[in-house]
Amino acid sequence: xxxxxxIITLLGFSFTAxxxxxxxxxxxxxxxxxxxxxxxxxxxLNGTGDSSNSSPFTIxxxxxxxxxxxxxxxxxxxxMKPKNIAAVIVTAELPPFARPGQALDITxxxxxxxxxLRGGTLLITPLLGGNGQAYAVAQGGVSVGGFSxxxxxxxxxxxxxxxxxxxxxxxxxxxxxxxxxMGQDKVTVMLRNPDFTTVQRMKNVIxxxxxxxxxxxxxxGTIEVxxxxxxxxxxxAQLEQLELRTDRRAIVVVDERTGTIVMGQGVTIETVAxxxxxxxxxxxxxxxxxxxxxxxxxxxxxxxxxxVNVQEDEAQLVVLxxxxxxxxxxxxxxxxxxxxxxxxxxxxxxxAAGALHAELRVM
Numbered sequence: 537x538x539x540x541x542x543i544i545t546l547l548g549f550s551f552t553a554x555x556x557x558x559x560x561x562x563x564x565x566x567x568x569x570x571x572x573x574x575x576x577x578x579x580x581l582n583g584t585g586d587s588s589n590s591s592p593f594t595i596x597x598x599x600x601x602x603x604x605x606x607x608x609x610x611x612x613x614x615x616m617k618p619k620n621i622a623a624v625i626v627t628a629e630l631p632p633f634a635r636p637g638q639a640l641d642i643t644x645x646x647x648x649x650x651x652x653l654r655g656g657t658l659l660i661t662p663l664l665g666g667n668g669q670a671y672a673v674a675q676g677g678v679s680v681g682g683f684s685x686x687x688x689x690x691x692x693x694x695x696x697x698x699x700x701x702x703x704x705x706x707x708x709x710x711x712x713x714x715x716x717x718m719g720q721d722k723v724t725v726m727l728r729n730p731d732f733t734t735v736q737r738m739k740n741v742i743x744x745x746x747x748x749x750x751x752x753x754x755x756x757g758t759i760e761v762x763x764x765x766x767x768x769x770x771x772x773a774q775l776e777q778l779e780l781r782t783d784r785r786a787i788v789v790v791d792e793r794t795g796t797i798v799m800g801q802g803v804t805i806e807t808v809a810x811x812x813x814x815x816x817x818x819x820x821x822x823x824x825x826x827x828x829x830x831x832x833x834x835x836x837x838x839x840x841x842x843x844v845n846v847q848e849d850e851a852q853l854v855v856l857x858x859x860x861x862x863x864x865x866x867x868x869x870x871x872x873x874x875x876x877x878x879x880x881x882x883x884x885x886x887x888a889a890g891a892l893h894a895e896l897r898v899m
Contacts, residue, residue: 558725558738559776562759565724566715570630572671572706576661577601578622578644578678584652584697585622591648594623601659622650626661626674626706634671634712639704642674652697654680663706674706719766725775730757733783741780786894788883793899795876797883800894807858808891810882 577597578585586594595616602609609616628642644658656678662670678700727735735753742751742761751761763771786802826837886892 555779555781557776558741558778558780561729561734561780561782562725562727562738564716564772565726567632568715569632570665570671570712572628572630572640572663572665574626574661574663574674575647576624576626576644576674577659578624578650578653578656579620579659581620581622581650581653581656583619584650584654585619585656586646586648586650587619588617591618591623591650594618594621594648597623622653622656623647624653624658626658626663628663628672628674628706630665630671630708630712632712633714634708636708636711638708640672640674640706640708642702642705644678644700644702646698650698652680653678653700654697656700658702658705669710671710671712672706672708674702676702676705678702716768718768720763720768722763723761723768723771723775725759725761727757727759729784730755731783731785732756734780735759737780737783741778742775745778746774787897788887788892788894789897789899790880790883791899792877792880795880797876797879803892803894805858805886805893806891808886808889810886 575597577594588595595618598616598618598621599609623646624644625647626642626644628640630640634640642663644653646653658675658678660673660675663672663674665671679702680697680700725738727738735756735758739751739753739759742759743749746761747764750764751759753759761771761775765771784800784802786804787800788803789798790796824839826839880898883892883896884898887894887896
């Protein structure tokens, strides 16, 4: 397990810094996707739909839908058992610059107590944006990558059968809102990971290649670039291809649930002495049975016994010298002889001692 951690960190961060495109580091203000959501009904299920008792909203949806088609079922509403129907929430992402007629992939998720959406068909469902307006309409057969089979005394479930996909299941009906105009005076570049050093380097690269004074850094994550040509599309295309060397903060990320440790290239430690040992405690419960002699008139008695064993492993004081590379740091930590879970405790103690020069993030 310790070797696995070493491989993860070395493969992820041991390479030397190299130039990266602005396209891979930043976004353009006004160019973004929009979340869509809708409420719909999936029909045609094989007895795996919602129950009338636990999902009364499904009955209400069916009733309203049938009334729009001229079918009145309200007198018999208490007799309805919609085991072949399920209420669902439909979600999608409306990409920037989407136009009417463009197809979108959608996700269909069960809202009630349906056991599986496998084999169902989503009925026409409007998809709304955050402003309450409909931007797309969804419909189609639901594709589920799992199944649920139940018998009298056992059941089997594979993957997650209550969530499905419909590739190209929605059509855009209204153009996506856009905050980018062709002739705007300036273009705003936003770093995905704000950093003062990186934003300064990016500003210098833009001014070097496109003209001195065109780019201005507003803060650690935002740069304004003037658009003298009046062609924002051409300006953005040129900006995206410029390359620069990035700078990142020294960060150690630990996940106590899985024992995973990931370190950045810039992580270092000062000289520190570490002693680590394990204490294990076991408690064994037992019982003693006292049997009386024959014809003595006594009764059988039971007494409880408890045995507690405490074992402490021998710990050695290990001196970790000042480390300046990630490879040497990982080797030094592994020399303590601790498991991944123990290494997390060691790193937290080193950070508390002020010897770890990095931000420690615990997931």
